Every structure is written in C-alpha cells, then in structure tokens.
Amino acid sequence: MNGGQALIRIRDLANRFGHHSVHEHLDLDLYPGEILGVVGGSGSGKSVLLRTIIGLRRPDAGSIEIFGEDLRRLSGQRRSQLERRFGVLFQRGALFSSLNLQENVALPMIEHARLKRRAAEFLARIKLALVGLPVSAALQYPAELSGGMIKRAALARALALDPEVLFLDEPTAGLDPIGAASFDQLLLTLRNALGLSVFLVTHDLDTLYSTCDRIAVLAKRRVLVADRLEVVENVDDSWVRDYFHGPRARAARNRHRLWKED
Ligand SMILES: Nc1ncnc2c1ncn2[C@@H]1O[C@H](COP(=O)(O)OP(=O)(O)OP(=O)(O)O)[C@@H](O)[C@H]1O
Secondary structure (H helix, E strand, C coil): CCCCCCCEEEEEEEEEECCEEEEEEEEEEECCCCEEEEEECCCCCHHHHHHHHCCCCCCCEEEEEECCEEHHHCCHHHHHHHHCCEEEECCCCCCCCCCCHHHHHHHHHHHHCCCCHHHHHHHHHHHHHHCCCCHHHHHCCHHHCCHHHHHHHHHHHHCCCCCCEEEEECCCCCCCHHHHHHHHHHHHHHHHHHCCEEEEECCCHHHHHHHCCEEEEEECCEEEEEECHHHHCCCCCHHHHHHHHCHHHHHHHHHHHHHHHC
C-alpha cells in the first residue's frame, strides 16, 4: 500500500499557540488508497494537524506537500483548485440547519463547480443514495434526523465534489455501536469503490481495527509511529500500552476477530 509516492507529505511541521507547542518536528505521509487512522491522547493535536493540512491553519514551521505541491508556495487560485480535491467531514457534521439534505449536499457543487441548482440537487440525491440514505431523506432537515443519518449526510456533502482525499474528524463519535459499525463498513465500501485515500482522526478502537490500513500515533508533539496495527501495538510507549492493551482494546480486537471469522 505504501510503495507508491505519498499524496500528502508532511515534514518537520511545527504548530505553536504562544508558548504552547503542540507539534514539533512532525513527519507524516498519506499514501494513495489507504485509510490512515490518526490517534493520540486528548490534546495531542490531532484536530490541529487536520486543520493545518487542509489549510485552515498556517503552520509555524515545516512543509506540507499535497499532490506534490507545497501548500505554502501556492497562489490563492491554485490552492483553491487543490482544495477541491479534498472532502472534509468535521466533528459535528456541520450541516446548515436551514437547508434540507439535498440543498446541503448541492451547495458545494453550486458554489465551487458552478452547477445549476437543478443539476446539483439531482447529483446530491445520488450522493445521498451512495452513503445509504433513503430517497425520502433528501427533503428532510438536519434537525429531523438521527445522529447516524447526520453523519451520513455530512459524508455525502464531503463527497460532493468527487474528492480524492477524505478527511474525517471523529466520524463515529456520538453514534451507538451499531451505527458506528455500519459507518465503518460504509467507509470501507466507499474507499474500495471510489479509490479514496482517507485521513481519519478517531478515538474509536473498533474503527481502527475494522477499517485502518495504517495507524499514526501522535505523542510527544510528533508522530511517534505510523505503521500497521500489529507494529503500532508493540511500540514501547506508555500511552500506546494503555491504549492498545487496555480492556477496551482487547474487546475491540476480539470483536474484530469474530467478525472476520463470521
Ligand atoms: N485556536 C487555538 N488556540 C489556542 N490553543 C489551541 C487552539 N486550537 C487548539 N489548541 C490547543 O492545541 C492542543 C491540541 O488541540 P487538538 O484539538 O488538536 O487536540 P486533539 O488531539 O484533537 O484532542 P481531542 O482528542 O480532545 O479532540 C490543545 O492543547 C488545544 O488546547
């Protein structure tokens, strides 16, 4: 999976808020077609890293190359062309409450791809079907939906412009275990069908075991390790030990084993 060239290449990255240093000398790659899980303790800087990669925050040092281009050296126009190749699902879904689902998903197509409203809403209904929502959901408003449906709708919006890379911040947070498991399966199906590369910030051990090809652990202000689960689990670090060898990880591992045998 990581034999090819990285789609995203981060080197020597630093992010600081005043005297508070969140990242120093952070290196990380995202390879084509992989689902990379990003984990770390609360406050270790997972969301700041995601925001920096997608250009919402300017890093204090280091380089981020995306599709072979250095983000910091791009003109505004080139940068926004590049940003159209990302889809982002923020932690709280971030749908517009005054728009129904098909309008929410159509909006990026109207704004960025200059589609006419009718065509955009037609394509939006296809995206909503792609993420497993019923036809009737297209005319519903976010307030009328369950948490799981909101996540799916937010995913449909992240897919609106047919991105190559998907950034997901805690996509299963707040979902019940069944909703979370079906979201994980959806993610795998979409990755396989669309060839997406996925940068996935999560605390959810079940998601890590069932969907991720590699896992990056953020600790000590950098990426401590980024590798396959079997390698990461055996890294000699107190956070890694507590996280991957605690009772919750054992339960997730057993569930995953049973699921694979089924
Ligand atoms: N705009 C900001 N101003 C000041 N400090 C910030 C800002 N954004 C983030 N931080 C700090 O950066 C650190 C990393 O925050 P971040 O949200 O990336 O952590 P996280 O790993 O995503 O945590 P969690 O798992 O709890 O969501 C925290 O100490 C946070 O307080």
